[in-house]
Amino acid sequence: MSTPAPPPRHLPRSEAAAPSGLFGGRQAARLRAVVNADLLPEERASADALVMTAWLTAAQRAQYAPSLRAGHHTEEFVQHLADERRVVLEEGADPVTDELDSAAQAEQDARQLPLRLVEGVLLLVVLGCFVTTVVLSIRAEGPGVSGRIPEQALPLLVTLVVAALLAAIVGKIATWRRDRILLDWAVSRPGQLGRGLPLRRPLQGESAGPALVQALGPALLVGAGVLAIVAGAAILLITLMLGDEQGLGDYAPWVLGGGVVSLVAAVFTIYLRHRRLLKVARRARAAEWVGTAPLVEEPPAL
Incomplete structure (x- = not known):
């Protein structure tokens, strides 16, 4: 009787967890739930296979399909990849030297x-x-x-x-x-896809450029929207009280509309970023390495 394989040691998944300071508590909790979901090996294998199949290009799927003994159909590729991932999750991965x-x-x-x-x-x-x-x-x-x-x-x-x-x-x-x-x-x-990367x-x-725009973009849109709404309301109020001798009243609706559009764009940007973080969390879990890291010999005690 073969002895059960030791539990695999995984690479840290800190990259998949979103800092709660950037989002509300409900969104941060949802991200943590996606990353740390306690799924059965069969359930997780199916989810990982779906995510990885959608992530790969058609050429990459065609290159990997022969090792899975899968045909040209996407559903068959998903099923065989899920089986490969499930075996690794349940029984562990055999060491690969290189x-x-x-x-x-x-x-x-x-x-x-x-x-x-x-x-x-x-x-x-x-x-x-x-x-x-x-x-x-x-x-x-x-x-x-x-x-x-x-x-x-x-x-x-x-x-x-x-x-x-x-x-x-x-x-x-x-x-x-x-x-x-x-x-x-x-x-x-x-x-390799079953074992992870x-x-x-x-x-x-994320590098510094996208992180900077994603962090400051919604804030700038909100600030511009609020300023535009305040300015438009002020112009409209002044023209109603003092008259529209200079024709400024014609610009007030456009300024107000621009402010509303800016606020809507900020909300939509935050929503898209949250959706992307959920996708990143699922992809990080699908690509998580299930292998045994080499043991590092400790120096002898003095």
Whole structure:
């Protein structure tokens, strides 16, 4: 009678948990429930197979299908992948000698250094524009320079916004390319999707550019919406009380409408970010490595 396999030691899943400070308690609790759901091996295997199948491209599924002995149908691929994942979850994974070394080399090859450098330069532009705007605001307190501030600050703010958006786009592209390369590595090894990906840096890891836009974007939209609504209401009130001699009343509905659109866009952005975090949590669980890390010999006690 064979002895049962020891419980596998997993890589930490801290990347899948969202910080509760960015979301409400209910949303953070839902994310934790998705990550830490106590599912039976068969249930989790089915869920992981569905998520991983949707994540892979058609070419990647076609490359991995022969190792699963699956046909060209997506449903058959999901079923065979779920069976492979279930066996690993229930019985543990047999040690593979070159798995960790091969994964480390794949991570080394998947680095997107040129895109990361471009993202870093754009973030430096954002920082430079912000610091310059702050310095100009401080100098505006002196006499004789207040008239120059609007002309200098507006181009800086526009450059800051454009550079931040470009940094977010470049960071997203770099992350997407890295994930594709690492998934290509996984599908090239039979049984690897069932075992998971033993990566030091998780898939879908956010870089500074996307994180900056995702953190400040909704706040800026809310602030702009509130200011626009207040300004539109003030213009409308003034025109009703003092008359509309300068024709400002025609702009009040547009300013109010712009503020409402900005608030709706902020709510929609927060909703999309929450949906994406749920997807990231499910993908992190589907790609979680189920293997045994090599034992590290402790130094002899002195």
